[in-house]
Amino acid sequence: MSKVAIITGAASGFGLGLSKELASRGWVVFATDRDSAAVEATKSFGAIPRRADVTIPSDLSAVVQEAIADYGSVDLMVANAGYGNFSSVEETTAEEVRRIFEVNFFGVENSIRSVLPQMRKQRSGRIIITTSVVAHVTLVGLGWYSATKQALKAVANALRQETKWLGIDVCTVEPGTSKTGFGSVAFELLDSGRAVGDYDRVMTGLNKWLGGLYRISPGPDKVVKKMLKAATSPRPRAHYPASWDVRAFKIAFYLLPKSWLDAVVLWLAKR
Template sequence: MTKKVALVTGASSGIGEATARELHRRGFTVYGAARRADRLQRLTGDGIRAVAMDVTDDDSMRSGIAEILADSGRIDVLVNNAGYGSYGALEDVDIDEGRRQFEVNVFGAIRLAQLVLPHMRERRSGTIVNITSMGGKLHTPLGGWYHGTKFALEALSDCLRLEVTPFGIDVVVIEPGGIATEWGGIAAEHLEETSGGGAYKAQAAAIAASLRSEANANRNSPPSVIADAIGRAVTAKRPRTRYAVGFGAKPLIAARVLLSDRQFDTVISRATGLPRE
Protein backbone atom coordinates (compact mmCIF):
# COMPACT_ATOMS: atom_id res chain seq x y z
CA MET A 1 0.00 0.00 0.00
CA THR A 2 1.37 3.42 -0.97
CA LYS A 3 2.24 5.56 2.02
CA LYS A 4 0.29 8.74 2.52
CA VAL A 5 2.32 11.93 2.09
CA ALA A 6 2.29 14.93 4.44
CA LEU A 7 3.81 18.39 4.08
CA VAL A 8 4.49 20.31 7.32
CA THR A 9 5.59 23.95 7.09
CA GLY A 10 7.65 25.67 9.78
CA ALA A 11 9.15 22.26 10.57
CA SER A 12 12.56 23.39 11.83
CA SER A 13 11.47 23.71 15.47
CA GLY A 14 8.60 23.69 17.96
CA ILE A 15 5.17 22.53 16.85
CA GLY A 16 6.28 21.95 13.26
CA GLU A 17 9.18 19.70 14.21
CA ALA A 18 7.05 17.75 16.69
CA THR A 19 4.29 17.33 14.08
CA ALA A 20 6.69 16.11 11.41
CA ARG A 21 8.02 13.51 13.83
CA GLU A 22 4.53 12.43 14.94
CA LEU A 23 3.26 11.95 11.39
CA HIS A 24 6.42 10.05 10.48
CA ARG A 25 5.82 7.82 13.51
CA ARG A 26 2.30 7.19 12.26
CA GLY A 27 3.61 5.92 8.93
CA PHE A 28 3.39 8.99 6.69
CA THR A 29 6.05 9.99 4.23
CA VAL A 30 6.76 13.43 5.69
CA TYR A 31 8.24 16.49 4.04
CA GLY A 32 9.33 19.15 6.50
CA ALA A 33 9.53 22.65 5.05
CA ALA A 34 11.48 25.69 6.20
CA ARG A 35 13.09 28.67 4.52
CA ARG A 36 16.50 27.09 5.04
CA ALA A 37 16.68 23.35 4.46
CA ASP A 38 19.92 23.14 6.50
CA ARG A 39 17.86 23.88 9.63
CA LEU A 40 16.04 20.59 9.11
CA GLN A 41 19.07 18.34 9.62
CA ARG A 42 17.68 16.89 12.86
CA LEU A 43 14.66 15.68 10.91
CA THR A 44 16.45 14.35 7.85
CA GLY A 45 18.65 12.24 10.11
CA ASP A 46 15.47 10.46 11.24
CA GLY A 47 14.06 9.82 7.77
CA ILE A 48 11.98 12.97 7.28
CA ARG A 49 12.55 14.72 3.95
CA ALA A 50 13.58 18.36 3.84
CA VAL A 51 12.11 20.97 1.50
CA ALA A 52 13.40 24.53 1.25
CA MET A 53 10.28 26.71 1.14
CA ASP A 54 9.58 30.37 1.87
CA VAL A 55 5.86 30.91 2.41
CA THR A 56 6.18 34.54 1.35
CA ASP A 57 7.66 33.60 -2.06
CA ASP A 58 5.30 32.18 -4.67
CA ASP A 59 8.06 30.65 -6.79
CA SER A 60 9.46 28.91 -3.71
CA MET A 61 6.06 27.45 -2.81
CA ARG A 62 5.39 26.31 -6.37
CA SER A 63 8.83 24.72 -6.59
CA GLY A 64 8.41 22.93 -3.25
CA ILE A 65 5.03 21.47 -4.18
CA ALA A 66 6.33 20.41 -7.59
CA GLU A 67 9.32 18.72 -5.93
CA ILE A 68 7.09 16.69 -3.61
CA LEU A 69 4.73 15.64 -6.41
CA ALA A 70 7.62 14.63 -8.65
CA ASP A 71 9.16 12.64 -5.81
CA SER A 72 6.09 10.99 -4.27
CA GLY A 73 3.25 11.62 -6.72
CA ARG A 74 0.78 12.84 -4.12
CA ILE A 75 0.12 15.11 -1.15
CA ASP A 76 -2.49 13.79 1.26
CA VAL A 77 -1.99 16.17 4.17
CA LEU A 78 -0.94 19.82 4.32
CA VAL A 79 -0.13 21.21 7.76
CA ASN A 80 0.10 25.01 7.61
CA ASN A 81 2.20 25.68 10.68
CA ALA A 82 4.65 28.39 9.55
CA GLY A 83 4.06 31.64 11.39
CA TYR A 84 5.27 34.10 13.99
CA GLY A 85 3.88 36.70 16.41
CA SER A 86 4.40 40.37 15.57
CA TYR A 87 3.72 42.23 18.82
CA GLY A 88 3.58 45.98 19.36
CA ALA A 89 1.01 48.74 19.73
CA LEU A 90 -0.97 49.19 16.53
CA GLU A 91 0.10 52.83 16.51
CA ASP A 92 3.77 51.79 16.59
CA VAL A 93 3.99 48.80 14.26
CA ASP A 94 5.21 49.79 10.80
CA ILE A 95 2.50 49.05 8.25
CA ASP A 96 4.94 47.01 6.17
CA GLU A 97 5.53 44.77 9.19
CA GLY A 98 1.76 44.35 9.48
CA ARG A 99 1.63 43.26 5.85
CA ARG A 100 4.47 40.80 6.42
CA GLN A 101 2.60 39.31 9.37
CA PHE A 102 -0.34 38.59 7.09
CA GLU A 103 1.93 37.33 4.29
CA VAL A 104 3.47 34.70 6.56
CA ASN A 105 0.53 33.73 8.76
CA VAL A 106 -2.35 33.98 6.28
CA PHE A 107 -1.46 34.38 2.62
CA GLY A 108 1.26 31.73 2.73
CA ALA A 109 -1.14 29.19 4.22
CA ILE A 110 -3.93 29.88 1.74
CA ARG A 111 -1.55 29.94 -1.22
CA LEU A 112 -0.26 26.50 -0.29
CA ALA A 113 -3.85 25.30 -0.01
CA GLN A 114 -4.48 26.62 -3.52
CA LEU A 115 -1.45 24.71 -4.79
CA VAL A 116 -2.33 21.34 -3.24
CA LEU A 117 -6.10 21.40 -3.78
CA PRO A 118 -6.11 20.43 -7.49
CA HIS A 119 -4.23 17.23 -6.61
CA MET A 120 -6.46 16.49 -3.62
CA ARG A 121 -9.61 17.08 -5.68
CA GLU A 122 -8.33 14.71 -8.36
CA ARG A 123 -7.89 11.99 -5.72
CA ARG A 124 -11.10 13.06 -3.95
CA SER A 125 -9.37 12.94 -0.59
CA GLY A 126 -7.01 14.95 1.57
CA THR A 127 -6.74 17.00 4.72
CA ILE A 128 -5.66 20.61 5.16
CA VAL A 129 -4.69 21.50 8.73
CA ASN A 130 -4.41 25.19 9.59
CA ILE A 131 -2.68 26.08 12.83
CA THR A 132 -4.42 29.14 14.25
CA SER A 133 -4.34 29.76 18.01
CA MET A 134 -6.64 30.36 20.93
CA GLY A 135 -5.61 33.89 19.86
CA GLY A 136 -7.86 33.41 16.85
CA LYS A 137 -10.84 33.49 19.19
CA LEU A 138 -9.78 36.07 21.77
CA HIS A 139 -7.67 39.21 22.06
CA THR A 140 -4.77 40.49 24.10
CA PRO A 141 -3.19 43.98 24.16
CA LEU A 142 -0.31 44.84 21.83
CA GLY A 143 -0.97 41.73 19.73
CA GLY A 144 -3.35 43.25 17.21
CA TRP A 145 -1.58 42.20 14.02
CA TYR A 146 -0.97 38.68 15.32
CA HIS A 147 -4.55 38.21 16.47
CA GLY A 148 -5.79 39.70 13.19
CA THR A 149 -4.00 36.99 11.23
CA LYS A 150 -5.34 34.22 13.41
CA PHE A 151 -8.92 35.53 13.32
CA ALA A 152 -8.59 35.74 9.52
CA LEU A 153 -7.25 32.21 9.18
CA GLU A 154 -10.13 30.90 11.29
CA ALA A 155 -12.68 32.49 8.96
CA LEU A 156 -10.88 31.42 5.80
CA SER A 157 -10.70 27.86 7.12
CA ASP A 158 -14.45 27.79 7.72
CA CYS A 159 -15.17 29.01 4.19
CA LEU A 160 -12.66 26.59 2.69
CA ARG A 161 -14.19 23.66 4.58
CA LEU A 162 -17.60 24.33 3.02
CA GLU A 163 -16.08 24.67 -0.45
CA VAL A 164 -14.03 21.47 -0.48
CA THR A 165 -16.26 19.07 1.47
CA PRO A 166 -18.01 17.91 -1.74
CA PHE A 167 -14.61 16.73 -3.03
CA GLY A 168 -13.92 14.53 -0.02
CA ILE A 169 -11.39 16.96 1.49
CA ASP A 170 -11.29 17.85 5.20
CA VAL A 171 -10.22 21.21 6.64
CA VAL A 172 -9.17 21.14 10.28
CA VAL A 173 -8.31 24.07 12.56
CA ILE A 174 -5.90 23.53 15.44
CA GLU A 175 -6.13 26.16 18.20
CA PRO A 176 -3.07 25.86 20.47
CA GLY A 177 -3.05 27.37 23.91
CA GLY A 178 0.20 28.07 25.75
CA ILE A 179 2.94 25.91 24.24
CA ALA A 180 6.53 25.59 25.44
CA THR A 181 8.41 26.91 22.38
CA GLU A 182 10.65 29.88 21.52
CA TRP A 183 7.57 31.80 20.31
CA GLY A 184 6.98 33.83 23.49
CA GLY A 185 10.55 35.04 23.83
CA ILE A 186 10.75 36.06 20.19
CA ALA A 187 7.43 37.93 20.41
CA ALA A 188 8.59 39.69 23.58
CA GLU A 189 11.81 40.87 21.89
CA HIS A 190 9.87 42.21 18.93
CA LEU A 191 7.43 43.96 21.28
CA GLU A 192 10.21 45.71 23.18
CA GLU A 193 11.89 46.83 19.95
CA THR A 194 8.60 48.21 18.64
CA SER A 195 6.88 49.76 21.67
CA GLY A 196 9.37 49.55 24.52
CA GLY A 197 10.35 53.21 24.50
CA GLY A 198 7.28 55.24 23.58
CA ALA A 199 3.82 56.04 24.85
CA TYR A 200 3.03 52.35 25.30
CA LYS A 201 6.22 51.41 27.15
CA ALA A 202 4.45 50.54 30.42
CA GLN A 203 2.07 48.19 28.60
CA ALA A 204 4.96 46.77 26.57
CA ALA A 205 6.93 46.00 29.72
CA ALA A 206 3.94 44.21 31.28
CA ILE A 207 3.14 42.14 28.19
CA ALA A 208 6.79 41.27 27.55
CA ALA A 209 7.10 40.09 31.15
CA SER A 210 3.95 38.00 30.73
CA LEU A 211 5.28 36.45 27.50
CA ARG A 212 8.53 35.54 29.26
CA SER A 213 6.91 34.54 32.57
CA GLU A 214 8.59 31.53 34.13
CA ALA A 215 5.29 30.61 35.78
CA ASN A 216 3.57 30.52 32.39
CA ALA A 217 6.48 28.64 30.87
CA ASN A 218 6.18 25.96 33.56
CA ARG A 219 2.47 25.58 32.87
CA ASN A 220 2.73 25.59 29.08
CA SER A 221 2.14 22.33 27.26
CA PRO A 222 4.87 20.62 25.22
CA PRO A 223 4.64 20.82 21.39
CA SER A 224 3.92 17.08 21.37
CA VAL A 225 0.38 17.84 22.64
CA ILE A 226 -0.34 19.73 19.40
CA ALA A 227 1.43 17.14 17.27
CA ASP A 228 -0.70 14.39 18.79
CA ALA A 229 -3.91 16.32 18.07
CA ILE A 230 -2.83 16.79 14.45
CA GLY A 231 -1.96 13.11 14.20
CA ARG A 232 -5.40 12.13 15.48
CA ALA A 233 -7.11 14.59 13.14
CA VAL A 234 -5.40 13.46 9.94
CA THR A 235 -5.99 9.77 10.66
CA ALA A 236 -9.62 10.11 11.76
CA LYS A 237 -12.34 8.95 9.38
CA ARG A 238 -14.31 12.09 10.25
CA PRO A 239 -12.10 14.62 12.05
CA ARG A 240 -13.50 17.41 14.14
CA THR A 241 -13.46 20.83 12.52
CA ARG A 242 -11.54 22.30 15.49
CA TYR A 243 -9.18 21.07 18.16
CA ALA A 244 -8.48 23.48 21.04
CA VAL A 245 -5.49 21.96 22.84
CA GLY A 246 -2.69 23.04 25.14
CA PHE A 247 -2.53 25.10 28.32
CA GLY A 248 -5.46 27.49 28.76
CA ALA A 249 -7.01 26.99 25.33
CA LYS A 250 -10.41 25.57 26.25
CA PRO A 251 -11.13 27.67 29.38
CA LEU A 252 -10.04 30.95 27.78
CA ILE A 253 -12.04 30.33 24.61
CA ALA A 254 -15.06 29.45 26.76
CA ALA A 255 -14.56 32.61 28.83
CA ARG A 256 -14.52 34.74 25.70
CA VAL A 257 -17.92 33.31 24.73
CA LEU A 258 -19.47 33.72 28.16
CA LEU A 259 -18.15 37.15 29.16
CA SER A 260 -19.01 40.52 27.71
CA ASP A 261 -16.30 42.48 25.89
CA ARG A 262 -15.68 44.70 28.92
CA GLN A 263 -15.60 41.77 31.30
CA PHE A 264 -13.11 39.90 29.14
CA ASP A 265 -10.98 43.05 28.79
CA THR A 266 -10.77 43.20 32.58
CA VAL A 267 -9.79 39.54 32.88
CA ILE A 268 -7.03 39.87 30.27
CA SER A 269 -5.75 43.15 31.71
CA ARG A 270 -5.41 41.61 35.16
CA ALA A 271 -3.88 38.38 33.84
CA THR A 272 -1.21 40.22 31.87
CA GLY A 273 -0.46 42.75 34.59
CA LEU A 274 -1.37 45.80 32.54
CA PRO A 275 -0.96 49.13 34.35
CA ARG A 276 -4.20 50.87 35.30
CA GLU A 277 -5.01 54.55 35.38
Protein backbone atom coordinates (compact mmCIF):
# COMPACT_ATOMS: atom_id res chain seq x y z
CA MET A 1 0.00 0.00 0.00
CA SER A 2 1.28 3.47 -0.86
CA LYS A 3 2.34 5.80 1.91
CA VAL A 4 0.37 9.02 2.32
CA ALA A 5 1.99 12.45 2.67
CA ILE A 6 0.51 15.88 3.27
CA ILE A 7 2.80 18.77 2.31
CA THR A 8 2.04 22.41 3.04
CA GLY A 9 3.44 25.20 0.90
CA ALA A 10 3.57 22.73 -1.98
CA ALA A 11 2.91 25.10 -4.88
CA SER A 12 6.52 26.29 -5.12
CA GLY A 13 10.07 25.92 -3.81
CA PHE A 14 10.93 23.12 -1.42
CA GLY A 15 7.36 21.89 -1.03
CA LEU A 16 6.90 21.56 -4.77
CA GLY A 17 10.21 19.77 -5.18
CA LEU A 18 9.47 17.27 -2.41
CA SER A 19 5.96 16.65 -3.75
CA LYS A 20 7.46 15.68 -7.11
CA GLU A 21 10.05 13.39 -5.54
CA LEU A 22 7.59 11.53 -3.32
CA ALA A 23 4.98 11.19 -6.07
CA SER A 24 7.63 9.72 -8.41
CA ARG A 25 8.33 7.09 -5.74
CA GLY A 26 4.72 5.99 -5.54
CA TRP A 27 3.57 8.01 -2.54
CA VAL A 28 0.07 9.45 -2.37
CA VAL A 29 0.84 13.15 -2.04
CA PHE A 30 -1.70 15.72 -0.90
CA ALA A 31 -0.06 18.93 -2.12
CA THR A 32 -1.55 21.87 -0.24
CA ASP A 33 -1.12 25.60 -0.62
CA ARG A 34 -3.24 28.71 -0.14
CA ASP A 35 -2.63 29.56 -3.81
CA SER A 36 -5.25 27.30 -5.36
CA ALA A 37 -4.30 28.08 -8.96
CA ALA A 38 -0.59 27.38 -8.44
CA VAL A 39 -1.09 24.17 -6.46
CA GLU A 40 -3.47 22.83 -9.12
CA ALA A 41 -0.42 22.35 -11.36
CA THR A 42 0.82 19.54 -9.09
CA LYS A 43 -1.74 17.30 -10.80
CA SER A 44 0.73 17.08 -13.68
CA PHE A 45 3.01 14.74 -11.73
CA GLY A 46 0.31 12.82 -9.88
CA ALA A 47 -0.17 14.77 -6.67
CA ILE A 48 -3.59 15.55 -5.22
CA PRO A 49 -3.85 19.36 -5.08
CA ARG A 50 -5.84 20.94 -2.30
CA ARG A 51 -6.22 24.57 -1.33
CA ALA A 52 -5.39 24.91 2.36
CA ASP A 53 -4.37 27.98 4.34
CA VAL A 54 -2.23 26.86 7.28
CA THR A 55 -3.62 29.68 9.41
CA ILE A 56 -7.09 28.10 9.17
CA PRO A 57 -7.18 24.82 11.16
CA SER A 58 -10.33 23.59 9.41
CA ASP A 59 -8.56 23.72 6.02
CA LEU A 60 -5.89 21.31 7.25
CA SER A 61 -8.36 19.10 9.10
CA ALA A 62 -10.38 18.67 5.91
CA VAL A 63 -7.32 17.42 4.02
CA VAL A 64 -6.38 15.05 6.83
CA GLN A 65 -9.89 13.64 7.04
CA GLU A 66 -9.98 13.14 3.27
CA ALA A 67 -6.66 11.27 3.40
CA ILE A 68 -7.92 9.00 6.18
CA ALA A 69 -11.25 8.35 4.48
CA ASP A 70 -9.68 7.50 1.12
CA TYR A 71 -6.40 5.84 2.13
CA GLY A 72 -6.75 4.90 5.80
CA SER A 73 -3.68 6.65 7.20
CA VAL A 74 -1.42 9.69 7.21
CA ASP A 75 2.22 8.65 7.16
CA LEU A 76 3.91 12.02 6.73
CA MET A 77 3.14 15.65 7.45
CA VAL A 78 5.60 18.17 6.04
CA ALA A 79 4.97 21.51 7.74
CA ASN A 80 6.75 23.60 5.16
CA ALA A 81 4.59 26.69 4.47
CA GLY A 82 6.14 29.97 5.55
CA TYR A 83 7.67 33.22 4.36
CA GLY A 84 10.52 35.58 5.17
CA ASN A 85 10.39 39.15 6.39
CA PHE A 86 13.72 40.98 6.31
CA SER A 87 13.30 44.10 8.44
CA SER A 88 14.72 45.71 11.54
CA VAL A 89 12.96 44.90 14.81
CA GLU A 90 11.50 48.40 15.19
CA GLU A 91 10.57 48.91 11.54
CA THR A 92 8.51 45.72 11.48
CA THR A 93 4.99 46.77 12.40
CA ALA A 94 3.04 44.97 15.11
CA GLU A 95 0.66 43.70 12.45
CA GLU A 96 3.56 42.27 10.43
CA VAL A 97 5.01 40.57 13.51
CA ARG A 98 1.69 38.91 14.24
CA ARG A 99 1.30 37.87 10.60
CA ILE A 100 4.68 36.18 10.32
CA PHE A 101 4.06 34.28 13.57
CA GLU A 102 0.57 33.37 12.38
CA VAL A 103 1.96 31.74 9.23
CA ASN A 104 5.42 30.51 10.23
CA PHE A 105 4.72 29.36 13.78
CA PHE A 106 1.01 28.92 14.36
CA GLY A 107 0.62 27.51 10.84
CA VAL A 108 3.02 24.74 11.85
CA GLU A 109 1.13 24.28 15.11
CA ASN A 110 -2.08 23.82 13.12
CA SER A 111 -0.34 21.33 10.82
CA ILE A 112 0.95 19.28 13.75
CA ARG A 113 -2.37 19.26 15.58
CA SER A 114 -4.20 18.15 12.44
CA VAL A 115 -2.27 14.86 12.15
CA LEU A 116 -1.25 13.88 15.67
CA PRO A 117 -4.55 12.22 16.67
CA GLN A 118 -4.41 9.92 13.61
CA MET A 119 -0.69 9.22 13.99
CA ARG A 120 -1.18 8.34 17.66
CA LYS A 121 -4.06 6.06 16.71
CA GLN A 122 -2.04 4.22 14.08
CA ARG A 123 1.12 4.29 16.25
CA SER A 124 3.21 5.48 13.33
CA GLY A 125 3.98 8.57 11.32
CA ARG A 126 6.55 11.25 10.66
CA ILE A 127 6.45 15.02 10.98
CA ILE A 128 9.01 17.19 9.17
CA ILE A 129 9.24 20.88 9.99
CA THR A 130 11.06 23.29 7.69
CA THR A 131 13.10 25.61 9.89
CA SER A 132 16.20 27.50 8.73
CA VAL A 133 19.79 28.30 9.53
CA VAL A 134 18.29 31.21 11.49
CA ALA A 135 16.80 28.69 13.91
CA HIS A 136 20.34 28.93 15.31
CA VAL A 137 21.72 32.23 14.04
CA THR A 138 20.09 35.64 14.51
CA LEU A 139 21.45 38.43 12.34
CA VAL A 140 20.61 42.06 11.72
CA GLY A 141 17.29 42.44 9.91
CA LEU A 142 16.19 38.88 10.66
CA GLY A 143 15.05 39.23 14.26
CA TRP A 144 11.34 38.45 13.96
CA TYR A 145 11.79 35.85 11.22
CA SER A 146 14.52 34.13 13.26
CA ALA A 147 12.23 34.15 16.30
CA THR A 148 9.63 32.09 14.43
CA LYS A 149 12.20 29.51 13.37
CA GLN A 150 13.89 29.27 16.78
CA ALA A 151 10.48 28.71 18.35
CA LEU A 152 9.84 25.89 15.88
CA LYS A 153 13.16 24.26 16.74
CA ALA A 154 12.19 24.26 20.42
CA VAL A 155 8.80 22.71 19.69
CA ALA A 156 10.32 20.08 17.38
CA ASN A 157 12.82 19.02 20.04
CA ALA A 158 10.11 18.59 22.66
CA LEU A 159 7.66 16.88 20.31
CA ARG A 160 10.32 14.44 19.13
CA GLN A 161 10.86 13.27 22.70
CA GLU A 162 7.14 13.15 23.52
CA THR A 163 6.11 11.04 20.53
CA LYS A 164 9.09 8.73 19.96
CA TRP A 165 7.58 5.94 22.06
CA LEU A 166 4.36 6.27 20.04
CA GLY A 167 6.16 5.40 16.81
CA ILE A 168 6.10 8.98 15.54
CA ASP A 169 9.33 10.56 14.30
CA VAL A 170 9.86 14.33 14.31
CA CYS A 171 12.70 16.09 12.51
CA THR A 172 13.60 19.46 11.08
CA VAL A 173 15.21 20.45 7.80
CA GLU A 174 17.35 23.59 7.96
CA PRO A 175 17.74 25.42 4.63
CA GLY A 176 20.30 28.14 4.15
CA THR A 177 20.19 30.60 1.27
CA SER A 178 18.43 29.08 -1.75
CA LYS A 179 17.00 30.58 -4.91
CA THR A 180 13.25 30.20 -4.46
CA GLY A 181 10.31 32.58 -4.32
CA PHE A 182 11.13 33.05 -0.64
CA GLY A 183 13.94 35.52 -1.37
CA SER A 184 11.92 37.79 -3.64
CA VAL A 185 9.17 38.11 -1.04
CA ALA A 186 11.63 38.78 1.79
CA PHE A 187 13.63 41.40 -0.12
CA GLU A 188 10.47 43.11 -1.37
CA LEU A 189 9.36 43.48 2.26
CA LEU A 190 12.81 44.82 3.14
CA ASP A 191 12.55 47.49 0.44
CA SER A 192 8.98 48.50 1.23
CA GLY A 193 9.26 48.40 5.02
CA ARG A 194 11.94 51.05 5.60
CA ALA A 195 10.70 53.84 7.86
CA VAL A 196 13.46 54.83 10.31
CA GLY A 197 16.54 56.49 8.84
CA ASP A 198 18.70 55.64 11.84
CA TYR A 199 18.81 52.04 10.58
CA ASP A 200 19.98 52.94 7.06
CA ARG A 201 23.56 51.95 7.73
CA VAL A 202 22.90 48.37 8.79
CA MET A 203 19.80 47.72 6.69
CA THR A 204 21.35 48.97 3.45
CA GLY A 205 24.35 46.79 4.18
CA LEU A 206 22.10 43.80 4.87
CA ASN A 207 20.35 44.30 1.55
CA LYS A 208 23.69 44.40 -0.24
CA TRP A 209 25.56 41.44 1.26
CA LEU A 210 22.60 39.15 1.87
CA GLY A 211 21.27 39.93 -1.59
CA GLY A 212 24.67 39.02 -3.01
CA LEU A 213 24.62 35.75 -1.11
CA TYR A 214 21.19 34.92 -2.53
CA ARG A 215 22.33 35.70 -6.06
CA ILE A 216 25.11 33.09 -5.92
CA SER A 217 23.12 30.53 -3.94
CA PRO A 218 21.90 27.29 -5.54
CA GLY A 219 18.31 26.40 -6.28
CA PRO A 220 16.14 24.27 -4.03
CA ASP A 221 17.47 20.86 -5.13
CA LYS A 222 19.89 20.30 -2.23
CA VAL A 223 17.24 21.17 0.32
CA VAL A 224 14.72 18.91 -1.40
CA LYS A 225 17.22 16.02 -1.23
CA LYS A 226 17.58 16.56 2.51
CA MET A 227 13.82 16.67 2.89
CA LEU A 228 13.52 13.43 0.93
CA LYS A 229 16.10 11.81 3.18
CA ALA A 230 14.23 13.03 6.26
CA ALA A 231 11.00 11.60 4.82
CA THR A 232 12.31 8.19 3.81
CA SER A 233 15.20 7.25 6.11
CA PRO A 234 14.36 4.27 8.36
CA ARG A 235 15.96 6.11 11.26
CA PRO A 236 15.73 9.85 10.58
CA ARG A 237 18.03 12.30 12.31
CA ALA A 238 16.64 15.03 14.53
CA HIS A 239 17.95 17.85 12.33
CA TYR A 240 19.08 18.04 8.71
CA PRO A 241 21.29 21.05 7.88
CA ALA A 242 20.82 21.45 4.15
CA SER A 243 23.98 23.19 2.93
CA TRP A 244 27.49 24.35 3.79
CA ASP A 245 26.40 27.83 4.87
CA VAL A 246 24.07 26.34 7.50
CA ARG A 247 26.97 24.40 9.04
CA ALA A 248 29.33 27.37 8.83
CA PHE A 249 26.89 29.81 10.43
CA LYS A 250 26.04 27.35 13.19
CA ILE A 251 29.71 26.81 14.03
CA ALA A 252 30.36 30.56 14.06
CA PHE A 253 27.30 31.32 16.17
CA TYR A 254 27.93 28.69 18.82
CA LEU A 255 31.73 28.93 19.06
CA LEU A 256 32.61 32.60 18.50
CA PRO A 257 32.27 35.10 21.35
CA LYS A 258 29.17 37.17 20.64
CA SER A 259 31.24 40.37 20.52
CA TRP A 260 33.26 38.85 17.65
CA LEU A 261 30.12 37.71 15.87
CA ASP A 262 28.57 41.17 16.19
CA ALA A 263 31.74 42.74 14.83
CA VAL A 264 31.72 40.45 11.77
CA VAL A 265 28.03 41.12 11.06
CA LEU A 266 28.44 44.88 11.39
CA TRP A 267 31.55 44.75 9.19
CA LEU A 268 29.55 42.95 6.51
CA ALA A 269 26.77 45.54 6.85
CA LYS A 270 29.23 48.36 6.15
CA ARG A 271 30.65 46.80 3.00
